[in-house]
Amino acid sequence: MTVKRDLAIGALLACGVALLPFTVQSGAVLNAVILTLFAALLGQAWNVLAGFGGQFSFGHAVFFGTGAYASAVLQIRFGVNAWAALALAVVAGAAVGAIIGVLTFRYQLRGSYFALVTLAFAEVFRILANTFPFTGAGVGMMLPLSKAAALQFPSRTGYLYLVLALVGIGFAVHLWLSHSRYGAWLAAVRDNEQSAAALGVDVFRVKLRAIVISAALMASGGVFYLQYLHYIDPGIAYGPTISVEALLGPIVGGLGTVFGPLLGAVALHALSESTRNLLGDTPGVSLALYGVVLILMVRYMPQGLAGLLARRKR
Amino acid sequence: MPDPSILLAALLNGLTQGAVYALIALGLTLIYGVLHIINFAHGAALMLALYAVYFLYARAGVDPYVALPIVAAAMFGLGYALQRFVVGRASHGRDENILLVTLGIAIVMENLALAIFRSDTRTIETAYTFATVNIAGALIPVAKLAALAGALVITVLLYALIARTDLGRAIRALARERQGARLVGIDAEHVFAMSFGIGFACLGAAACFLMPAYYVNPTVGSGFVLIAFTVVVLGGMGSFGGALLGGFIVGIAESLGGLAGMALGLGENMGQLAIFVIFIAVLLLRPQGLFGARA
Numbered sequence: 001m002t003v004k005r006d007l008a009i010g011a012l013l014a015c016g017v018a019l020l021p022f023t024v025q026s027g028a029v030l031n032a033v034i035l036t037l038f039a040a041l042l043g044q045a046w047n048v049l050a051g052f053g054g055q056f057s058f059g060h061a062v063f064f065g066t067g068a069y070a071s072a073v074l075q076i077r078f079g080v081n082a083w084a085a086l087a088l089a090v091v092a093g094a095a096v097g098a099i100i101g102v103l104t105f106r107y108q109l110r111g112s113y114f115a116l117v118t119l120a121f122a123e124v125f126r127i128l129a130n131t132f133p134f135t136g137a138g139v140g141m142m143l144p145l146s147k148a149a150a151l152q153f154p155s156r157t158g159y160l161y162l163v164l165a166l167v168g169i170g171f172a173v174h175l176w177l178s179h180s181r182y183g184a185w186l187a188a189v190r191d192n193e194q195s196a197a198a199l200g201v202d203v204f205r206v207k208l209r210a211i212v213i214s215a216a217l218m219a220s221g222g223v224f225y226l227q228y229l230h231y232i233d234p235g236i237a238y239g240p241t242i243s244v245e246a247l248l249g250p251i252v253g254g255l256g257t258v259f260g261p262l263l264g265a266v267a268l269h270a271l272s273e274s275t276r277n278l279l280g281d282t283p284g285v286s287l288a289l290y291g292v293v294l295i296l297m298v299r300y301m302p303q304g305l306a307g308l309l310a311r312r313k314r
Numbered sequence: 315m316p317d318p319s320i321l322l323a324a325l326l327n328g329l330t331q332g333a334v335y336a337l338i339a340l341g342l343t344l345i346y347g348v349l350h351i352i353n354f355a356h357g358a359a360l361m362l363a364l365y366a367v368y369f370l371y372a373r374a375g376v377d378p379y380v381a382l383p384i385v386a387a388a389m390f391g392l393g394y395a396l397q398r399f400v401v402g403r404a405s406h407g408r409d410e411n412i413l414l415v416t417l418g419i420a421i422v423m424e425n426l427a428l429a430i431f432r433s434d435t436r437t438i439e440t441a442y443t444f445a446t447v448n449i450a451g452a453l454i455p456v457a458k459l460a461a462l463a464g465a466l467v468i469t470v471l472l473y474a475l476i477a478r479t480d481l482g483r484a485i486r487a488l489a490r491e492r493q494g495a496r497l498v499g500i501d502a503e504h505v506f507a508m509s510f511g512i513g514f515a516c517l518g519a520a521a522c523f524l525m526p527a528y529y530v531n532p533t534v535g536s537g538f539v540l541i542a543f544t545v546v547v548l549g550g551m552g553s554f555g556g557a558l559l560g561g562f563i564v565g566i567a568e569s570l571g572g573l574a575g576m577a578l579g580l581g582e583n584m585g586q587l588a589i590f591v592i593f594i595a596v597l598l599l600r601p602q603g604l605f606g607a608r609a
Contacts, residue, residue, distance in 0.1 A: 056410045058354075058417070107598045111409040112352045116543055117597050120590045123540060127587045131580050240536065244421065251414065284428030284532070291421030298414050299404035 003179050006258050010171050013262075017164055021157040030156040036269045037163045038224060042242065043249030043261030044170030045217035050247065051256030052177045053210040054190030058115040059122035060218055060246040062100070065237030067093040067219025068226045069129060072141040075149075077134070082151035086223050093219020094212045101211035105204050110193075119243070126238035140233025143226055151227045159228050166220050167262075173213060174258045186210055190256075218246065248290060252297050254306025263305045268293070323452035324569045330458035332565020333465040334524055336558045338538055339545035340468055341516030343557040346546055349489060349509050351401065352409060354416040356542055357535030358423035359514055363389050363521030364530035365431065371438045371525075378440065378522045379460070386518035393514025398507040420536075427532040435531040443526055457527035464523045465558060468516060472554045475512070485509055489552065544593040550603030560604070564589055 020033060042064065050056045070089035074080040080088070104117055129135045146152060153159055177183035185206045188196035197203050226232050236242070250256075253264025271293065272286040279285050301308065338360060345353045353359075366385045370376040376384070396419065404415045446453040476482035484505045487495040496502050545564050549556025568585035575584025596603070 056413065058413075103594075103598060107601075109597060109601075112413050113597055113601065115410075115413055116540070117594055120540055120593045120597075124587060124590045124594070127583050127590070131583050244417070247414075282429050283433070284425035288422050288425035288429065291418045291425065294418035294421065295400065295404060295415050298406075298411050298418070299400075302406060302411070 003175060006175055006178075009259075010168075010175075014164060014168060018161070021155075021160060027156055030160060032269065032273065034156060034160050034163055034228070036265050037160075037167050038221065038228075039245055039249055039269065040262045040265035041163065041167050041170055041221045041224070042218065042246040043253070043265055044167065044174060045214050045221060046246035047250040047256065047261050048173060048177065048217065049210050049214035051250050051254075051260065052183065052186050052190065053207060053214075055207060055211070056111070056115045056247070057118040057214075057243070058240075058247075059118035059120070059243050060214075061238050061240065061242040062118065062122040062125050063093045063097055063215040063218035064222040064225070064242050064246075065122070065125055065129065065232075065234075066096045066215075067222030068232045068237050069135055069141070069222075070219070071223045071226050072143060072232055073135065075143065076141060082149055082227065086151065086220070089223045090216050090219045093222065094216040097211045097215025098208065100215075101208045105207045105211075119240075122238050122240075122243060126234045129234040129238060136233070138234065140231060140236075143230040143232075145230060159224075162227070163224055166217075166224060169220075170217050170261070171258070173217065174261075178258050182206070182209070187256075244290075248294060250304070252293060252304060254304030255302075257304065257306040260304055260306045267305060319451050320573070322450060324573045325566060326449060326452045326454055328566035328569030329562055330454055330462055330565070331569060332562035333458065333462035334520070334561075335538075335541055335545050335564050336465045336561025337461060337468065337520035337523055338517065339542045339549075339557045339561055340465070340472060340554060341513035341520070342542045343546045343549065343552055343554060344472065344516070345510055345513040346543075346551065349485070349506060350409075351397070351506070351510065352413050352416065353401075353510070353513070354413055354539065355396075355419040355423060356513075356517070357537070357539035358420035359389065359392070359535070360517050360521060360524075360538055361427060361530065361532065361535035362392070362423055363518045364525055364528070364534065365427065366518070367521050367525040368436055368438055368530050371440070372436075378438070378525050382519055382522040385522055386515040389518030389521075390511040390515040392511075394507045394511035396514075397510035398503060401510070402503060402506060420539075424532050424536070431532060433531060433533075435529050437529045438525060440526050455527050457523070460526075461523040464519065465561065468519060469554045469558050472512075472516070476554075481505070481508060540593060541589055544589055544596075547593065547596050547601070548604055553603070556603060563604075564592065567592055 017033065017037070021030065024030060042060070045063070046057065046060050067089045070092035071085040074085040074088055075082055100118065100121055104114055109117055130138050135141065151162070177186065185196070185201045188199065188201055189203050189206050193203055222237065249264030249268060250260045251264065252267055253262065254260030268290065271289065275286050275289055297304065342353060342356050345351050363385055366388060367378050367381055370381045370384065371378060400419065401412060401415050405412045442456050445456040447456060447459060476485060484495070484500045487500060488502055488505055492502065541564060545557055545560040548563060549558070549560030567588045571588030572582040572585030575581050
């Protein structure tokens, strides 16, 4: 059974990562692992909607930023406990996902139009966050360091476990999507909306559910970013960098596959680390390389690394 | 209610800014509207053209308006090659793939520019950079009036190209009926690449009109991508006159939105907000554009 196999591989990987702090002392290595897992989380979020559902978003930062800002506002302005803020921020992200989903899917936006509209939504949110003093306007919001506060850890180990847990949830969602009835509906909608509808699939509700789940995962990524780096501003939260980071991993790793976002995140981080070692820290070089990788993957390997592995096995 | 003279100035400013948007969007409407190729690298390509204008002026002393044929020709070559050898081959016949590939091209362009030119913002100072004309009490930069004239001329040229030339006929045929056009012997790959090249050449021209009163840095183009798409969608896909009008509407909306934002104490950002809200509203409610027929 592939579920059991995937679950076993996932559990093994998680154990390996969980044991890392006991064997590795280097903060730089742990930081690299944390950032790779963070990228995998964003990739998982995007993959739910785009890989499994066929709806390519170019503005996933809108959910990321909403999660980060909701948590920051709740903690800083209202003194809400960080765990509660995490839960509420995920709900806020899901709510924004539901609103955008209702609007775009009700009016049947597809393909490139959907991509452009999500980008426009992210820009609208960026400008709003940039405007109002309530969200810190252009200065952004700084999460005060505190030993007593929840979800803040003295060492990187705590953050590693936090992001590992979130990626674990994302992985569980991926397993569920690849082996459940709902996942089959979503795949049917992705492959051909008309025939899915003809077979009795409620296309609108299936897509709406996918964007809500995707948005919730993405919002949890925003909260993690805030807790880890203690700072958020409109450009980081709602800017295009996060949206691109979310889509790059799954495309490299394998769209709509269980391990795609993980594979992609690992491959891309390995690539950027090695270029940094080879070419030094010139700004732009590693991102330019990401762009080249994106073009080459779409051109020569649309199935991603996961597709390559699957072909090998056969 | 603000002073009528301020309102008039805002309208005129919006109109001339709209001409710049129209200039940028004209190339996009050819690529996007007529051939259904979604070029996300449009803004990044504009950025490259702006750098070309900058270096021609700063290093060789070539006036931006004199540089127009050089920059337009170079951009044509770049556009042709990109479509022929990169975008066309990677599409596998799917919209999403074209979007992703052109996004990849935009990332490469922006970050190579960052690596080579660094993030400094650069401007040029021509004799007419600060020259203005007084129209009914509003001071309008001469460079923006030139952009308005340029937008009108390029619109007419594109109309003539599409309506009168063999290439134009081939483009229209491909837009209508791809299979049939191939059957009657049209070299589709060549015509697609020509359209892409012409779209990029328009960007080159736009950069020449933009640079005297604007600036360039590696990320300057990303701000124009959504605006250009807004103009194209507003005007109706593939309509040059629509793009011109859409440009004016977007320019005026931005200018009035900025004015309203200032009046409400929310800042000029509200002008940008107005553009994106228009974009979302048009795509949701009237995707065929204000002037297009429903497809």
